Amino acid sequence: MPRQSGDHTGTRVQEQRRLAGLTQRTLADRIPYSYSWLTQVECGARPASVDFTAAVARALRIDVTVLTGQPYTTQMHEDRLTELIRPIRESLDLYDLGDDPQVTTRTVAALVAAAEELCAHVRAARLHTAAAALPDVITELTVLCWRSPKTELWRALASAYRTAHDITVKLGYYDLASVALDRLGWAAERAGDPCLGAMRQYFRGLVYFREGEYSIGLRLIRSGHSLLAPGESARPALTVAGQLHLGGAVLAARAEEGNLAAEHIARAREYADRVGDASRVHWLNFSPVNVALHEMSVAMEMRQFDEALRQAKAIRLPASVATSRRAHYAIDRARVEMELGRGEQSLKSLWAARRAAPEQTRYHPGARETIRGLVHLSRKAPEPLRNMAAWIGM
Template identity: 85%
Template sequence: MPKQSGDHTGTRIQEQRRLAGLTQRALAERIPYSYSWLTQVECGARPASVDFTAAVARALRIDVTVLTGQPYVTQLQEDRLAELVRPIREALDLYDLGDDSLVTARTVAELVSAAEELCARVRATRLHAAAVALPDVMTELTALCWRSPTTDLWRALASTYRTAHDISVKLGYYDLATVALDRLGWAAERAGDPCLAAMRQYFRGLVYFREGEYSIGLRLIRSGHGLLGQDGSSRAALTVAGQLHLGGSVLAARAGQAGLATDHIARAREHAERVGDASRVHWLNFGSTNVDLHEMSVAMEMRQYDEALRQAKAIRLPASIATSRRAHYFMDRARVELELGRSEASLKSMVAARRSAPEQTRYHPGARETIRGLVHLSRRAPEPLRAMATWIGM
């Protein structure tokens, strides 16, 4: 059976609580969870769910990564992903340095196509391949934007910044993800594209979803809708608006605003009915299936686990759905099944997530906590669980 490491989210919460001079009861009074829940998490008897960790981080006024231990450097080094982060960071820092005569750039058409391919690779969770190719594409586009700027070039450069954000988030480098979002805003302004600017607000809202500051996240969602303004009737604008509503739904659910969450889901569904399958519009994966997945997430975030599982069972994922969304569905379902004491089903869902997107699953903090919870519940862990725990870094 895998050994329960003493270095996990629960022990980090205990350490940070003590550094803040708080007893367990004092901390429990500051979060929407019971004293019993907190004590179980700290001793490793209960997994630290993403929402629980966010609540503690907010109460202690620290970054959530202090508690999750991200980025998971050991596993990143094993997968040779850590060495790819620095080139991305350096390419992001070229934005305001002007043209570089030493850069030989591909044609505009080739670079626009390369930027699109990077988005496709991330959606397919081919993170290593995307991270390898990204710095060169970003560097060449930056040079071309300074040499002969056009709207198409600025949009393509903005797309690479979005890809840098997505890769950084999935690998746990949230500081780098914030830099990428700043660059996205810079390029969106030069492209004169309100959809890109609104998308940036959506991603910024998700930062506060992760950090537990839901009121700020909801303000960013409203800001995103405002940026779309009068140009809100195009297919692209409707798609971005729909995605903003999906972001608003889970933020509202975390904030305990059930009515607002329901309203956001209803508005998103209206947009999905109007645009149809818009999964490739800005690569947001927007469509009716994504609305269903977020409706399930709303129930889960509000701890309505029976309802969340009912919805999960009713969802039929189309073959065309992005691999990243498929894996996320299985990870969410595994968490719900664990909360309901369905260990065998939870493990099956985690295996499905790993099979769908191994890189994404290995670096997702929620996946780690679910596996930890399954290990704790097992008197004698079955071989698939032992293998999963070893693979994920326990």
């Protein structure tokens, strides 16, 4: 049986609650979870789900990473990922410094292709590869945009900033991810591309999804829609609009607004039926299958676990689905199965996520808490679960 570390989300919830001068009953009155639920999380008898953690962070007015312990620096040192963060941070800080004559850049075509390749690496869950190449791409694109500002270059730079956001979110550097979104907005404005601006609002909405501020997140989704021309029929605009609706669906589900979540899913499905598989459009993974995956997530976020599992079983992922999305589905399914007491099936789903995208799974807070929950469900943890728990540092 894995040894239960005293450093987990529950103990951090207890510590921050006490620092705020609150009793367990007082905190329970401020979140949509019972006193019993809170006490079980604090003592480690129940895993702290992502939505629970967001609710507590909001109630205590602290950043959610204070409770999750992100970034997971011990594991990142082992995977040699921490050494890649500083170059990314430095490249993001070059945006307003103008030209640098000491920087030799690749050609426009080569840099545009490099920005696309970074997106492909992230979708394939090759985080280390993407993180290592990213700073040079951002640096060269920034310099080239100052030397010869062109729409094509600004779009490529916006894409590179988006990749910086994706990588830092997956590794738990949410402060840096917010900086990347600011830079994305800066480049999108210069590119004159409303789709990029709307995409930024979608990602900003997900920031508040993680932090538990769902009303602000939904406002950002509406703001994203407002940036797109009414009645726009171009495929990129329809794709971004559909993705905004998917973001709105999960935000509404967390806010316990079931009717609004269903409306967003219905609108997203309309757009997906029109564009088909648009997963390569701005690398948003938008498609009819992604709508089905979000519908399952909506049921999960509303704690309708039987319905979520029914939907999960009905989903057939085609080979074209990105590895990162495939792993995300497996992690969500694992949580649903764990919540329903189906420990063996949950562990199988986690191993599927790990095989598909080991780096992404290792740093996913939902995966880590599901593993912790499975340990508590097991009287004697089987060898595969012990291996999984050791792998995440439990």
